[in-house]
Amino acid sequence: MPELPEVEVVRLGLEKGVAGRTIAKVDVHHDRAVRRHTAGARDFADLLRGRTVLAARRRGKYLWLPLDSGDALTGHLGMSGQLLVVPASKPIEAHLRIRFAFTDEGRELRFVDQRTFGGLQVVAAGAELPSTIAHIARDPLDPEFDDEQFVRRLRAKTSGVKRALLDQTLVSGIGNIYADEALWRAELHGGRPTELVTKPKARELLSHARDVLTESLAQGGTSFDALYVSTEGVSGLFERSLHAYGREGEPCDRCGTPIRREAWMNRSSYSCPRCQPRPRYPR
DNA sequence: ACCCACCCCTGGGCGC
DNA sequence: TGCGCCCAGGGGTGGG
Structure with missing residues (x-):
């Protein structure tokens, strides 16, 4: 049910809480959360470790984080997905699917998703527009919407x-x-x-x-x-x-x-x- | 090429 | 009290 406004609220939070930081560690707690990353959870984590997040972008209900590798950490919240920026000491959520720690040892990023319709993937060379969402039209708040x-x-x-x-x-x-x-x-x-x-x-x-x-x-x-x-x-x-x-x-x-x-x-x-x-x- | 039914999934609420 | 059913529903896929 997160639609454009809800996803944009999350994008703003990611820009503020995650952009400019470098990923230190990725823990995938549930494989279904990375099912669109066909090379698997291990490859997903390997591609992210050591990468710096450059920004947070959105098209429609999709989000992506351009990385210094040129790849993009891309995601959809599905019906119940949340991206939370929380203190590492905070107790684990019941439906925690993926956990990201950063090199500055500050707050961590957590993907929590009860119904598991959502998911994340790393898309090669996806900084400008991940290929997996290229078929999605621009949204009405995009200045270039025709x-x-x-x-x-x-x-x-x-x-x-x-x-x-x-x-x-x-x-x-x-x-x-x-x-x-x-x-x-x-x-x-x-x-x-x-x-x-x-x-x-x-x-x-x-x-x-x-x-x-x-x-x-x-x-x-x-x-x-x-x-x-x-x-x-x-x-x-x-x-x-x-x-x-x-x-x-x-x-x-x-x-x-x-x-x-x-x-x-x-x-x-x-x-x-x-x-x-x-x-x-x-x- | 386009349209649409189906499927993936969990937990809260409710009727029996 | 407990079981089973319905509902929330975005988007990928495959059949027509």
Whole structure:
């Protein structure tokens, strides 16, 4: 569930807490956390030992740390991943997967992940953009995001508009929460066929998505429980600003109609039945 | 080329 | 009390 704002909060914490420091030791406690590093946990640790972290970067929900070797320590938090910067003396977390110590013997970096959908890998020559995430589109907060290309590609799809918002090769960083919030603001039902969304409406939807991501980031992101936190273990406050997501039965902030929950692709969608009527032929 | 169903995983909550 | 089921859900993969 960490989406763009939550991942950006983590990136800022990594920049502050880890950039400029040199890795002394890497302990992989759970192999699944490095499953994308096909050469294995040993190789993962070998490539990192002695390397200095140059910066912390992000595209959509992916993070990477460019290293002085030219490689990049790349990761995705999945649904429950945390990157914590904590004193080495702090007791080990129940779901600690990888532990990084630094040569300055200061606070260490820990990758903690209950559901193990997340993971880290070292990508060769990945400093500028790791090859493993090159297929991911820019996100709406990226200055080089091309709005008109998004509008064109959205309308060229034969799918539903919510599916399109969640397609990370079209626009990245948006997950279930912010998709529902952007659709509520745009007064669009997620099942609306993409080819029937007019150009102005597509632009408006993108603009709402950008706004909701920006507003959430300013609040430190959304934290439904202790799983979604910064590198300092702090939860965000945007949950209180949500209009649709998780509000089944509560009155719509625009018209007062109770928010509905619909089963959708093995998960849930929240919307206002009046402001966001179901299309005749939903996708 | 594109779309979509399926699968990976754990723990909290709830019904029986 | 305890068991089993459902739910949270991002993204890679493979089938259509």
